[in-house]
Amino acid sequence: MSEQKHRCGWVALMGPPNAGKSTLLNAYLGQKVAIVTSKPQTTRNQITGILSEPDSQVIFMDTPGIHKLRGKMNRILLQAAWQAMASADVLVAMLDGDLYIRRPEFLDKDIEPMLKPIAEETRPVAVVINKIDMFADKSKMLPLLEKITQIWPNAEVFPISALTGNGLEALLEFIKKHLPIAPPQFPTDQLSTLPIRFMAAEIIREKLFNTLRQELPYSTTVDIENWEEDKQRKITFINAVIYVARGTHKAMVIGKGGQNLKKVGQFAREEISTLIDQKVHLELFVKVREDWQEDLNFLHSIGLGNPHEM
Ligand SMILES: Nc1nc2c(ncn2[C@@H]2O[C@H](COP(=O)(O)OP(=O)(O)OP(=O)(O)O)[C@@H](O)[C@H]2O)c(=O)[nH]1
Ligand SMILES: [Mg+2]
Incomplete structure:
Protein backbone atom coordinates (compact mmCIF):
# COMPACT_ATOMS: atom_id res chain seq x y z
CA MET A 1 0.00 0.00 0.00
CA HIS A 178 -14.17 5.81 6.61
CA LEU A 179 -10.90 6.83 8.22
CA PRO A 180 -9.05 9.83 6.80
CA ILE A 181 -6.05 9.25 4.59
CA ALA A 182 -3.15 9.98 6.93
CA PRO A 183 0.11 8.46 8.14
CA PRO A 184 0.19 6.52 11.43
CA GLN A 185 -0.05 8.73 14.52
CA PHE A 186 1.66 6.23 16.81
CA PRO A 187 4.60 3.85 16.45
CA THR A 188 3.18 0.72 14.82
CA ASP A 189 4.28 -1.51 17.70
CA GLN A 190 2.46 0.58 20.31
CA LEU A 191 -0.68 -1.10 21.63
CA SER A 192 -2.19 1.64 23.76
CA THR A 193 -1.61 5.19 24.88
CA LEU A 194 -2.25 4.22 28.49
CA PRO A 195 0.62 4.05 30.98
CA ILE A 196 1.60 0.51 31.89
CA ARG A 197 0.95 1.11 35.60
CA PHE A 198 -2.61 2.14 34.84
CA MET A 199 -3.05 -1.14 32.96
CA ALA A 200 -1.68 -3.01 35.96
CA ALA A 201 -4.17 -1.26 38.26
CA GLU A 202 -6.94 -2.23 35.84
CA ILE A 203 -5.87 -5.88 35.94
CA ILE A 204 -6.10 -5.84 39.74
CA ARG A 205 -9.53 -4.25 39.47
CA GLU A 206 -10.66 -6.98 37.10
CA LYS A 207 -9.58 -9.65 39.58
CA LEU A 208 -11.54 -7.84 42.30
CA PHE A 209 -14.62 -7.94 40.08
CA ASN A 210 -14.10 -11.65 39.51
CA THR A 211 -13.43 -12.50 43.14
CA LEU A 212 -15.75 -10.28 45.17
CA ARG A 213 -19.45 -10.76 45.34
CA GLN A 214 -22.31 -8.58 44.22
CA GLU A 215 -21.93 -4.83 44.60
CA LEU A 216 -18.64 -4.76 46.46
CA PRO A 217 -16.34 -4.30 43.43
CA TYR A 218 -18.13 -1.08 42.53
CA SER A 219 -17.02 0.57 45.73
CA THR A 220 -13.38 -0.39 45.23
CA THR A 221 -10.66 1.22 43.22
CA VAL A 222 -6.96 0.54 42.77
CA ASP A 223 -3.96 2.81 42.84
CA ILE A 224 -0.37 1.79 42.14
CA GLU A 225 1.66 3.36 44.93
CA ASN A 226 5.08 2.10 44.07
CA TRP A 227 6.66 0.53 41.00
CA GLU A 228 10.31 -0.37 41.01
CA GLU A 229 12.24 -2.45 38.59
CA ASP A 230 15.28 -4.38 39.78
CA LYS A 231 17.04 -4.61 36.43
CA GLN A 232 19.74 -6.98 37.65
CA ARG A 233 17.36 -9.52 39.15
CA LYS A 234 14.78 -8.85 36.43
CA ILE A 235 11.95 -8.41 38.93
CA THR A 236 9.43 -5.59 39.15
CA PHE A 237 8.23 -4.74 42.65
CA ILE A 238 4.73 -3.30 42.71
CA ASN A 239 2.78 -1.98 45.68
CA ALA A 240 -0.88 -1.40 45.00
CA VAL A 241 -3.58 -0.02 47.25
CA ILE A 242 -7.15 -1.21 47.01
CA TYR A 243 -9.40 1.57 48.28
CA VAL A 244 -12.74 0.67 49.81
CA ALA A 245 -15.52 3.02 50.80
CA ARG A 246 -16.33 1.55 54.24
CA GLY A 247 -14.58 -0.10 57.14
CA THR A 248 -16.79 -3.17 56.82
CA HIS A 249 -15.73 -3.56 53.19
CA LYS A 250 -12.11 -3.93 54.16
CA ALA A 251 -12.64 -7.28 55.85
CA MET A 252 -14.77 -8.46 52.93
CA VAL A 253 -12.07 -7.61 50.41
CA ILE A 254 -9.44 -9.37 52.48
CA GLY A 255 -11.68 -12.39 52.99
CA LYS A 256 -11.51 -15.24 55.51
CA GLY A 257 -7.88 -15.88 56.36
CA GLY A 258 -6.93 -13.43 53.63
CA GLN A 259 -8.17 -15.78 50.93
CA ASN A 260 -9.77 -13.16 48.66
CA LEU A 261 -6.75 -10.91 48.69
CA LYS A 262 -4.49 -13.87 48.07
CA LYS A 263 -6.54 -14.92 45.06
CA VAL A 264 -6.68 -11.41 43.62
CA GLY A 265 -2.94 -10.99 44.15
CA GLN A 266 -2.03 -14.28 42.56
CA PHE A 267 -4.14 -13.86 39.43
CA ALA A 268 -3.14 -10.23 39.02
CA ARG A 269 0.56 -10.97 39.49
CA GLU A 270 0.48 -13.62 36.78
CA GLU A 271 -1.25 -11.34 34.33
CA ILE A 272 0.87 -8.27 35.02
CA SER A 273 3.95 -10.44 34.67
CA THR A 274 2.80 -11.53 31.20
CA LEU A 275 1.99 -7.93 30.31
CA ILE A 276 5.43 -6.58 31.16
CA ASP A 277 7.24 -9.81 30.35
CA GLN A 278 9.05 -9.86 33.67
CA LYS A 279 8.78 -11.47 37.10
CA VAL A 280 6.52 -9.47 39.37
CA HIS A 281 6.43 -9.14 43.11
CA LEU A 282 3.01 -7.70 43.93
CA GLU A 283 1.95 -6.45 47.33
CA LEU A 284 -1.65 -5.44 47.90
CA PHE A 285 -2.84 -3.16 50.68
CA VAL A 286 -6.45 -2.37 51.55
CA LYS A 287 -7.27 1.11 52.76
CA VAL A 288 -10.54 2.71 53.75
CA ARG A 289 -11.31 6.00 52.11
CA GLU A 290 -14.88 6.95 52.74
CA ASP A 291 -16.73 8.52 49.86
CA TRP A 292 -13.78 8.22 47.48
CA GLN A 293 -16.28 8.16 44.63
CA GLU A 294 -17.34 11.71 45.49
CA ASP A 295 -13.85 13.18 45.94
CA LEU A 296 -12.87 14.78 42.63
CA ASN A 297 -9.27 15.42 43.61
CA PHE A 298 -8.84 11.83 44.64
CA LEU A 299 -10.52 10.57 41.47
CA HIS A 300 -8.15 12.63 39.39
CA SER A 301 -5.17 11.54 41.44
CA ILE A 302 -5.87 7.89 40.60
CA GLY A 303 -6.23 8.69 36.92
CA LEU A 304 -10.01 8.75 36.66
CA GLY A 305 -11.15 11.41 34.26
CA ASN A 306 -7.62 11.99 33.04
CA PRO A 307 -5.83 8.66 32.76
CA HIS A 308 -2.97 10.14 30.76
CA GLU A 309 -1.86 12.25 33.67
CA MET A 310 -1.28 9.36 36.05
N1 LIG B 1 -21.99 -14.57 24.50
C1 LIG B 1 -21.28 -13.45 24.30
N2 LIG B 1 -20.84 -12.76 25.37
C2 LIG B 1 -20.13 -11.63 25.13
C3 LIG B 1 -19.83 -11.18 23.81
N3 LIG B 1 -19.13 -10.03 23.91
C4 LIG B 1 -18.97 -9.80 25.23
N4 LIG B 1 -19.57 -10.75 25.97
C5 LIG B 1 -19.64 -10.85 27.44
O1 LIG B 1 -20.36 -9.73 27.93
C6 LIG B 1 -19.84 -9.31 29.20
C7 LIG B 1 -19.49 -7.84 29.16
O2 LIG B 1 -18.40 -7.64 28.28
P1 LIG B 1 -17.52 -6.32 28.33
O3 LIG B 1 -16.62 -6.38 27.15
O4 LIG B 1 -16.91 -6.15 29.68
O5 LIG B 1 -18.65 -5.22 28.11
P2 LIG B 1 -18.50 -3.63 28.10
O6 LIG B 1 -19.45 -3.12 27.08
O7 LIG B 1 -17.09 -3.24 27.95
O8 LIG B 1 -19.04 -3.27 29.55
P3 LIG B 1 -18.76 -1.96 30.48
O9 LIG B 1 -17.29 -1.73 30.51
O10 LIG B 1 -19.29 -2.39 31.78
O11 LIG B 1 -19.53 -0.85 29.87
C8 LIG B 1 -18.64 -10.21 29.47
O12 LIG B 1 -19.07 -11.27 30.30
C9 LIG B 1 -18.27 -10.73 28.09
O13 LIG B 1 -17.62 -11.98 28.12
C10 LIG B 1 -20.32 -11.96 22.70
O14 LIG B 1 -20.14 -11.67 21.53
N5 LIG B 1 -21.04 -13.08 23.02
MG1 LIG C 1 -15.85 -2.18 29.17
Whole structure:
Protein backbone atom coordinates (compact mmCIF):
# COMPACT_ATOMS: atom_id res chain seq x y z
CA MET A 1 0.00 0.00 0.00
CA SER A 2 1.49 3.35 -0.97
CA GLU A 3 1.92 5.87 1.79
CA GLN A 4 -0.72 8.18 0.34
CA LYS A 5 -3.37 5.52 0.72
CA HIS A 6 -2.57 4.83 4.35
CA ARG A 7 -5.53 5.55 6.60
CA CYS A 8 -5.41 6.55 10.24
CA GLY A 9 -8.03 7.79 12.64
CA TRP A 10 -9.98 7.52 15.87
CA VAL A 11 -12.94 5.28 16.54
CA ALA A 12 -15.25 5.61 19.56
CA LEU A 13 -16.72 2.39 20.93
CA MET A 14 -19.84 3.45 22.77
CA GLY A 15 -22.97 1.90 24.16
CA PRO A 16 -24.76 0.75 27.28
CA PRO A 17 -22.84 -1.10 30.02
CA ASN A 18 -22.05 -4.77 29.43
CA ALA A 19 -22.67 -4.67 25.66
CA GLY A 20 -19.21 -6.08 24.96
CA LYS A 21 -17.26 -2.96 23.97
CA SER A 22 -14.08 -3.95 25.77
CA THR A 23 -14.35 -7.51 24.47
CA LEU A 24 -14.49 -6.15 20.91
CA LEU A 25 -11.45 -3.97 21.44
CA ASN A 26 -9.43 -6.88 22.79
CA ALA A 27 -10.60 -9.09 19.92
CA TYR A 28 -9.32 -6.62 17.34
CA LEU A 29 -5.98 -6.22 19.07
CA GLY A 30 -5.57 -9.93 19.73
CA GLN A 31 -4.47 -8.97 23.21
CA LYS A 32 -6.12 -7.71 26.35
CA VAL A 33 -5.85 -3.96 26.76
CA ALA A 34 -9.24 -3.46 28.37
CA ILE A 35 -10.55 -5.45 31.29
CA VAL A 36 -13.73 -7.46 30.80
CA THR A 37 -16.15 -8.79 33.38
CA SER A 38 -19.64 -10.22 33.38
CA LYS A 39 -20.78 -7.27 35.52
CA PRO A 40 -21.97 -3.98 33.99
CA GLN A 41 -19.99 -0.75 34.43
CA THR A 42 -16.57 -2.33 34.36
CA THR A 43 -14.74 0.21 32.23
CA ARG A 44 -14.09 3.47 34.08
CA ASN A 45 -11.87 5.34 31.66
CA GLN A 46 -11.31 6.02 28.06
CA ILE A 47 -9.15 3.06 27.08
CA THR A 48 -7.22 3.29 23.85
CA GLY A 49 -6.17 0.37 21.72
CA ILE A 50 -4.08 0.86 18.60
CA LEU A 51 -4.48 -1.55 15.70
CA SER A 52 -1.67 -1.08 13.19
CA GLU A 53 -1.78 -2.83 9.83
CA PRO A 54 0.24 -2.11 6.69
CA ASP A 55 -2.57 -0.06 5.16
CA SER A 56 -4.06 1.53 8.26
CA GLN A 57 -3.86 2.48 11.91
CA VAL A 58 -7.13 2.34 13.77
CA ILE A 59 -7.09 4.01 17.18
CA PHE A 60 -9.99 2.64 19.18
CA MET A 61 -11.38 4.41 22.21
CA ASP A 62 -13.21 2.01 24.48
CA THR A 63 -15.50 3.94 26.81
CA PRO A 64 -17.50 3.46 30.00
CA GLY A 65 -21.05 2.30 29.37
CA ILE A 66 -23.54 5.10 28.87
CA HIS A 67 -26.17 4.99 31.58
CA LYS A 68 -28.02 7.19 33.99
CA LEU A 69 -26.44 7.25 37.41
CA ARG A 70 -25.77 9.98 39.91
CA GLY A 71 -22.55 10.87 41.68
CA LYS A 72 -19.27 12.49 40.77
CA MET A 73 -17.56 9.35 39.59
CA ASN A 74 -20.37 8.46 37.24
CA ARG A 75 -20.33 11.96 35.83
CA ILE A 76 -16.63 11.52 35.07
CA LEU A 77 -17.37 8.19 33.42
CA LEU A 78 -20.04 9.65 31.19
CA GLN A 79 -17.77 12.54 30.31
CA ALA A 80 -15.13 10.07 29.13
CA ALA A 81 -17.67 8.45 26.83
CA TRP A 82 -18.95 11.70 25.33
CA GLN A 83 -15.41 13.07 24.95
CA ALA A 84 -14.43 9.98 22.98
CA MET A 85 -17.45 10.50 20.78
CA ALA A 86 -16.53 14.14 20.18
CA SER A 87 -13.02 13.32 19.00
CA ALA A 88 -13.79 10.30 16.82
CA ASP A 89 -13.69 10.00 13.03
CA VAL A 90 -16.01 7.00 13.10
CA LEU A 91 -18.59 6.02 15.72
CA VAL A 92 -19.41 2.49 16.73
CA ALA A 93 -22.51 2.16 18.90
CA MET A 94 -22.74 -1.28 20.40
CA LEU A 95 -25.89 -2.98 21.64
CA ASP A 96 -26.33 -6.25 23.51
CA GLY A 97 -28.47 -8.20 21.03
CA ASP A 98 -28.86 -11.11 23.40
CA LEU A 99 -30.28 -8.90 26.15
CA TYR A 100 -32.94 -7.24 23.96
CA ILE A 101 -34.11 -10.53 22.53
CA ARG A 102 -34.57 -11.91 26.03
CA ARG A 103 -35.73 -8.65 27.60
CA PRO A 104 -37.08 -6.25 24.92
CA GLU A 105 -38.09 -3.75 27.61
CA PHE A 106 -34.42 -2.82 28.13
CA LEU A 107 -33.90 -1.59 24.59
CA ASP A 108 -35.61 1.81 24.85
CA LYS A 109 -33.93 2.62 28.14
CA ASP A 110 -30.49 1.67 26.82
CA ILE A 111 -30.67 3.59 23.57
CA GLU A 112 -32.41 6.65 24.95
CA PRO A 113 -29.24 8.62 25.87
CA MET A 114 -27.68 7.92 22.46
CA LEU A 115 -30.88 8.39 20.47
CA LYS A 116 -30.53 12.01 19.44
CA PRO A 117 -26.74 12.33 19.34
CA ILE A 118 -26.50 9.45 16.89
CA ALA A 119 -29.53 10.38 14.82
CA GLU A 120 -28.08 13.85 14.28
CA GLU A 121 -24.60 12.56 13.56
CA THR A 122 -22.98 13.45 10.27
CA ARG A 123 -19.94 11.24 10.74
CA PRO A 124 -20.07 7.56 9.74
CA VAL A 125 -21.89 5.44 12.33
CA ALA A 126 -21.87 1.68 12.73
CA VAL A 127 -24.49 0.21 15.01
CA VAL A 128 -23.30 -3.15 16.21
CA ILE A 129 -25.61 -5.84 17.50
CA ASN A 130 -23.34 -7.98 19.61
CA LYS A 131 -23.60 -11.49 21.12
CA ILE A 132 -25.27 -13.09 18.10
CA ASP A 133 -23.65 -16.36 19.20
CA MET A 134 -26.32 -16.44 21.91
CA PHE A 135 -29.28 -16.97 19.63
CA ALA A 136 -29.53 -19.70 17.03
CA ASP A 137 -32.62 -18.28 15.39
CA LYS A 138 -31.37 -15.19 13.58
CA SER A 139 -34.89 -14.11 12.62
CA LYS A 140 -35.34 -13.09 16.25
CA MET A 141 -33.10 -10.18 15.41
CA LEU A 142 -35.53 -8.71 12.87
CA PRO A 143 -37.59 -6.47 15.17
CA LEU A 144 -34.34 -5.10 16.56
CA LEU A 145 -32.94 -4.42 13.09
CA GLU A 146 -36.19 -2.78 12.06
CA LYS A 147 -36.20 -0.51 15.06
CA ILE A 148 -32.58 0.54 14.55
CA THR A 149 -33.04 1.38 10.88
CA GLN A 150 -36.06 3.41 11.84
CA ILE A 151 -34.43 5.49 14.59
CA TRP A 152 -30.96 5.70 13.06
CA PRO A 153 -31.39 5.69 9.28
CA ASN A 154 -27.90 7.20 8.98
CA ALA A 155 -26.24 4.13 10.51
CA GLU A 156 -25.02 0.90 8.99
CA VAL A 157 -25.91 -2.16 11.07
CA PHE A 158 -23.51 -5.01 11.83
CA PRO A 159 -24.57 -8.16 13.67
CA ILE A 160 -21.45 -9.58 15.32
CA SER A 161 -20.08 -11.75 18.07
CA ALA A 162 -17.09 -10.13 19.72
CA LEU A 163 -16.56 -13.42 21.53
CA THR A 164 -16.38 -15.76 18.52
CA GLY A 165 -15.13 -13.19 16.01
CA ASN A 166 -18.15 -13.53 13.77
CA GLY A 167 -18.74 -10.37 11.71
CA LEU A 168 -15.63 -8.55 12.93
CA GLU A 169 -14.02 -8.34 9.51
CA ALA A 170 -16.94 -6.59 7.85
CA LEU A 171 -17.12 -4.10 10.69
CA LEU A 172 -13.40 -3.38 10.50
CA GLU A 173 -13.67 -2.85 6.74
CA PHE A 174 -16.41 -0.29 7.34
CA ILE A 175 -14.30 1.48 9.95
CA LYS A 176 -11.15 1.57 7.82
CA LYS A 177 -13.00 2.74 4.75
CA HIS A 178 -14.17 5.81 6.61
CA LEU A 179 -10.90 6.83 8.22
CA PRO A 180 -9.05 9.83 6.80
CA ILE A 181 -6.05 9.25 4.59
CA ALA A 182 -3.15 9.98 6.93
CA PRO A 183 0.11 8.46 8.14
CA PRO A 184 0.19 6.52 11.43
CA GLN A 185 -0.05 8.73 14.52
CA PHE A 186 1.66 6.23 16.81
CA PRO A 187 4.60 3.85 16.45
CA THR A 188 3.18 0.72 14.82
CA ASP A 189 4.28 -1.51 17.70
CA GLN A 190 2.46 0.58 20.31
CA LEU A 191 -0.68 -1.10 21.63
CA SER A 192 -2.19 1.64 23.76
CA THR A 193 -1.61 5.19 24.88
CA LEU A 194 -2.25 4.22 28.49
CA PRO A 195 0.62 4.05 30.98
CA ILE A 196 1.60 0.51 31.89
CA ARG A 197 0.95 1.11 35.60
CA PHE A 198 -2.61 2.14 34.84
CA MET A 199 -3.05 -1.14 32.96
CA ALA A 200 -1.68 -3.01 35.96
CA ALA A 201 -4.17 -1.26 38.26
CA GLU A 202 -6.94 -2.23 35.84
CA ILE A 203 -5.87 -5.88 35.94
CA ILE A 204 -6.10 -5.84 39.74
CA ARG A 205 -9.53 -4.25 39.47
CA GLU A 206 -10.66 -6.98 37.10
CA LYS A 207 -9.58 -9.65 39.58
CA LEU A 208 -11.54 -7.84 42.30
CA PHE A 209 -14.62 -7.94 40.08
CA ASN A 210 -14.10 -11.65 39.51
CA THR A 211 -13.43 -12.50 43.14
CA LEU A 212 -15.75 -10.28 45.17
CA ARG A 213 -19.45 -10.76 45.34
CA GLN A 214 -22.31 -8.58 44.22
CA GLU A 215 -21.93 -4.83 44.60
CA LEU A 216 -18.64 -4.76 46.46
CA PRO A 217 -16.34 -4.30 43.43
CA TYR A 218 -18.13 -1.08 42.53
CA SER A 219 -17.02 0.57 45.73
CA THR A 220 -13.38 -0.39 45.23
CA THR A 221 -10.66 1.22 43.22
CA VAL A 222 -6.96 0.54 42.77
CA ASP A 223 -3.96 2.81 42.84
CA ILE A 224 -0.37 1.79 42.14
CA GLU A 225 1.66 3.36 44.93
CA ASN A 226 5.08 2.10 44.07
CA TRP A 227 6.66 0.53 41.00
CA GLU A 228 10.31 -0.37 41.01
CA GLU A 229 12.24 -2.45 38.59
CA ASP A 230 15.28 -4.38 39.78
CA LYS A 231 17.04 -4.61 36.43
CA GLN A 232 19.74 -6.98 37.65
CA ARG A 233 17.36 -9.52 39.15
CA LYS A 234 14.78 -8.85 36.43
CA ILE A 235 11.95 -8.41 38.93
CA THR A 236 9.43 -5.59 39.15
CA PHE A 237 8.23 -4.74 42.65
CA ILE A 238 4.73 -3.30 42.71
CA ASN A 239 2.78 -1.98 45.68
CA ALA A 240 -0.88 -1.40 45.00
CA VAL A 241 -3.58 -0.02 47.25
CA ILE A 242 -7.15 -1.21 47.01
CA TYR A 243 -9.40 1.57 48.28
CA VAL A 244 -12.74 0.67 49.81
CA ALA A 245 -15.52 3.02 50.80
CA ARG A 246 -16.33 1.55 54.24
CA GLY A 247 -14.58 -0.10 57.14
CA THR A 248 -16.79 -3.17 56.82
CA HIS A 249 -15.73 -3.56 53.19
CA LYS A 250 -12.11 -3.93 54.16
CA ALA A 251 -12.64 -7.28 55.85
CA MET A 252 -14.77 -8.46 52.93
CA VAL A 253 -12.07 -7.61 50.41
CA ILE A 254 -9.44 -9.37 52.48
CA GLY A 255 -11.68 -12.39 52.99
CA LYS A 256 -11.51 -15.24 55.51
CA GLY A 257 -7.88 -15.88 56.36
CA GLY A 258 -6.93 -13.43 53.63
CA GLN A 259 -8.17 -15.78 50.93
CA ASN A 260 -9.77 -13.16 48.66
CA LEU A 261 -6.75 -10.91 48.69
CA LYS A 262 -4.49 -13.87 48.07
CA LYS A 263 -6.54 -14.92 45.06
CA VAL A 264 -6.68 -11.41 43.62
CA GLY A 265 -2.94 -10.99 44.15
CA GLN A 266 -2.03 -14.28 42.56
CA PHE A 267 -4.14 -13.86 39.43
CA ALA A 268 -3.14 -10.23 39.02
CA ARG A 269 0.56 -10.97 39.49
CA GLU A 270 0.48 -13.62 36.78
CA GLU A 271 -1.25 -11.34 34.33
CA ILE A 272 0.87 -8.27 35.02
CA SER A 273 3.95 -10.44 34.67
CA THR A 274 2.80 -11.53 31.20
CA LEU A 275 1.99 -7.93 30.31
CA ILE A 276 5.43 -6.58 31.16
CA ASP A 277 7.24 -9.81 30.35
CA GLN A 278 9.05 -9.86 33.67
CA LYS A 279 8.78 -11.47 37.10
CA VAL A 280 6.52 -9.47 39.37
CA HIS A 281 6.43 -9.14 43.11
CA LEU A 282 3.01 -7.70 43.93
CA GLU A 283 1.95 -6.45 47.33
CA LEU A 284 -1.65 -5.44 47.90
CA PHE A 285 -2.84 -3.16 50.68
CA VAL A 286 -6.45 -2.37 51.55
CA LYS A 287 -7.27 1.11 52.76
CA VAL A 288 -10.54 2.71 53.75
CA ARG A 289 -11.31 6.00 52.11
CA GLU A 290 -14.88 6.95 52.74
CA ASP A 291 -16.73 8.52 49.86
CA TRP A 292 -13.78 8.22 47.48
CA GLN A 293 -16.28 8.16 44.63
CA GLU A 294 -17.34 11.71 45.49
CA ASP A 295 -13.85 13.18 45.94
CA LEU A 296 -12.87 14.78 42.63
CA ASN A 297 -9.27 15.42 43.61
CA PHE A 298 -8.84 11.83 44.64
CA LEU A 299 -10.52 10.57 41.47
CA HIS A 300 -8.15 12.63 39.39
CA SER A 301 -5.17 11.54 41.44
CA ILE A 302 -5.87 7.89 40.60
CA GLY A 303 -6.23 8.69 36.92
CA LEU A 304 -10.01 8.75 36.66
CA GLY A 305 -11.15 11.41 34.26
CA ASN A 306 -7.62 11.99 33.04
CA PRO A 307 -5.83 8.66 32.76
CA HIS A 308 -2.97 10.14 30.76
CA GLU A 309 -1.86 12.25 33.67
CA MET A 310 -1.28 9.36 36.05
N1 LIG B 1 -21.99 -14.57 24.50
C1 LIG B 1 -21.28 -13.45 24.30
N2 LIG B 1 -20.84 -12.76 25.37
C2 LIG B 1 -20.13 -11.63 25.13
C3 LIG B 1 -19.83 -11.18 23.81
N3 LIG B 1 -19.13 -10.03 23.91
C4 LIG B 1 -18.97 -9.80 25.23
N4 LIG B 1 -19.57 -10.75 25.97
C5 LIG B 1 -19.64 -10.85 27.44
O1 LIG B 1 -20.36 -9.73 27.93
C6 LIG B 1 -19.84 -9.31 29.20
C7 LIG B 1 -19.49 -7.84 29.16
O2 LIG B 1 -18.40 -7.64 28.28
P1 LIG B 1 -17.52 -6.32 28.33
O3 LIG B 1 -16.62 -6.38 27.15
O4 LIG B 1 -16.91 -6.15 29.68
O5 LIG B 1 -18.65 -5.22 28.11
P2 LIG B 1 -18.50 -3.63 28.10
O6 LIG B 1 -19.45 -3.12 27.08
O7 LIG B 1 -17.09 -3.24 27.95
O8 LIG B 1 -19.04 -3.27 29.55
P3 LIG B 1 -18.76 -1.96 30.48
O9 LIG B 1 -17.29 -1.73 30.51
O10 LIG B 1 -19.29 -2.39 31.78
O11 LIG B 1 -19.53 -0.85 29.87
C8 LIG B 1 -18.64 -10.21 29.47
O12 LIG B 1 -19.07 -11.27 30.30
C9 LIG B 1 -18.27 -10.73 28.09
O13 LIG B 1 -17.62 -11.98 28.12
C10 LIG B 1 -20.32 -11.96 22.70
O14 LIG B 1 -20.14 -11.67 21.53
N5 LIG B 1 -21.04 -13.08 23.02
MG1 LIG C 1 -15.85 -2.18 29.17
